[in-house]
Amino acid sequence: MSSRHIQYAADVESLPTTAWVVLGLLSFGRELSGYDLRKWAEASVRFFYGSPAMSQIYRELRRLEAQGYAVSRPAPPEEPRRKRLYRITPAGLDALAGWLREAPVEAPVLKHGVALRVWLGHLSDPATLRRTVLEHREFAQRMLDEVSAARAVAEHDPTWAYPAMIERWGERYWAAERDAADALLADLATLNQQPPATSPVP
Amino acid sequence: MSSRHIQYAADVESLPTTAWVVLGLLSFGRELSGYDLRKWAEASVRFFYGSPAMSQIYRELRRLEAQGYAVSRPAPPEEPRRKRLYRITPAGLDALAGWLREAPVEAPVLKHGVALRVWLGHLSDPATLRRTVLEHREFAQRMLDEVSAARAVAEHDPTWAYPAMIERWGERYWAAERDAADALLADLATLNQQPPATSPVP
DNA sequence: GGGAGCATGTAACGGGTTACATGATTGG
DNA sequence: CCAATCATGTAACCCGTTACATGCTCCC
Known part of the structure; x- marks a missing residue:
């Protein structure tokens, strides 16, 4: 609704880095549950950015979906377990690329x-x-x-x-x-x- | 007021690590203002634990004094600037040593x-x-x-x-x-x- | 005169944690 | 059968940050 012309950021209520991390995991193209994401983060992101708590991952997923950066669906009935699968959207890929392009790189945080x-x-x-x-x-x-x-x-x-x-x-x-x-x-x-x-x- | 006999921890409402960092700075024996502590933290603690915001330092100082781990006094009138100087107490030294002895060492936090x-x-x-x-x-x-x-x-x-x-x-x-x-x-x-x-x- | 640094705080916010709750499925 | 793992969430808490407010003193 603003009169300004803003190219990449109609509504960027800038997300916390953790949201970009979760979206980053999804950016590799796989359709994953919150639980899956957690496991994968434990095996990769953890070594350079820690691994967020489960509850945090679920929160970010809901937020990403609300922003249109991801979509979810319940797993099909063939799947033994009840779960919700998330996939990144084109808008999500765009937003993530935009964040990488424009967001200033924060100084590394070390607490030793x-x-x-x-x-x-x-x-x-x-x-x-x-x-x-x-x-x-x-x-x-x-x-x-x-x-x-x-x-x-x-x-x-x-x-x-x-x-x-x-x-x-x-x-x-x-x-x-x-x-x-x-x-x-x-x-x-x-x-x-x-x-x-x-x-x-x- | 408890019926238990607890040697070092009558009332240890376990402080955040930042409080121990501030108390640690005071443990070298100097009488310092919040501002002084901040500067010193910037020049030392910063390299391995970051440096807390000023407002955070002031908050911890108030808390440490409330716990009896530090005492403060206004700077004497000779000092040109109005400020408040903090000093560690024997109880504070004890508490800090107890924390070092007993608190589990958290895993290092890295956000790169x-x-x-x-x-x-x-x-x-x-x-x-x-x-x-x-x-x-x-x-x-x-x-x-x-x-x-x-x-x-x-x-x-x-x-x-x-x-x-x-x-x-x-x-x-x-x-x-x-x-x-x-x-x-x-x-x-x-x-x-x-x-x-x-x-x-x- | 005015800007840099000294000095101390308040207020709002929110990110991320732990603890708790719930229930299904798998495999020994 | 029972423990481990899968799976998803809610609630409370609080640490730590940014933004703001205030006023002094030093020095160019």
Whole structure:
């Protein structure tokens, strides 16, 4: 109803990024349920953007459908389970492409509880710190293993070239995270050797 | 008022992590204003946990004081500016140490808008993708420079051993982030060379 | 004089979480 | 038969953000 001419954005009540993530999953062309989307997000998006809660996914799906960016239908009776399948619309593809073109890229968000704890090391003890970092090292290794497994699946198919590329990126990221944990463990060790630093013979 | 005997936690209506971050800043012993805390967070915590909004810091300070974890006083009249200075209390130190000892370490939160965009590369174009990643590369380099500068300040003082250690960790983290961006740029380049991949001689 | 930075807040909003509720189907 | 998984939601909560309001002081 506005008198302005706006090309791509008649009604863009700008959606939260999570909505674009969900629409992004649908943009690969498959018809999926909320549950499916969750599983897939756990196996892909999780490594670089976390994975939204189920309830959040359902909310975004309803919103996307209200916006005309997706359509849904109940699964046909042949399907054993009652569920609702979502598909992206041309308008949805357009909107997603427009978001990619125009929305400014937000700075990456990092909340690193392990770094926070070491930073407050003066209120902790060496053993606890060491254990915390070691657990994180194992977590990073696990993430690396999982993202590697995910990548192995969709390799060599040009349709999945970009997801595969980001999975490679994820491998590098989590390998670096593991290595940084190792370096931190080494730093912690040298710090603990220092206090009795009245070294007899230099 | 409870009949139970609970050593460290008579009334722990568990605070959000941001409150512990603010209390953590105060745990280094200085008496600071909300504004001071914000500046300091920008120069330290930001590199591994983001930096909360001013309004959030003020809110947490009020809450910490209500809990008895911090006390405040107006700055003395000698100070040119009207402000309120906060100091950690023994109870606050106790509570923070208790949190470090007992609270489970949350998994690190990562929301990487650049990875998200490349993951959706099929809806974008090579030039845009390349520019996005390049900008991120520069962002990571900037973060690296800034954390290095911060580290240079407090080096070699045992009081700041743990913060310095985390600044070293931050340098590794942001260097790795920059290198991962470079690797991603290389991957993007090879992908763009591939489409005319009817290679004449294998 | 005026802009940059100092300093403290209030108000509105909403995104994303956990907890809860419900019920079907599959497979050991 | 019973647990795990599939499948979809509602309700409450609150963290954290942006936008706004206010006024001071420093320095060019």
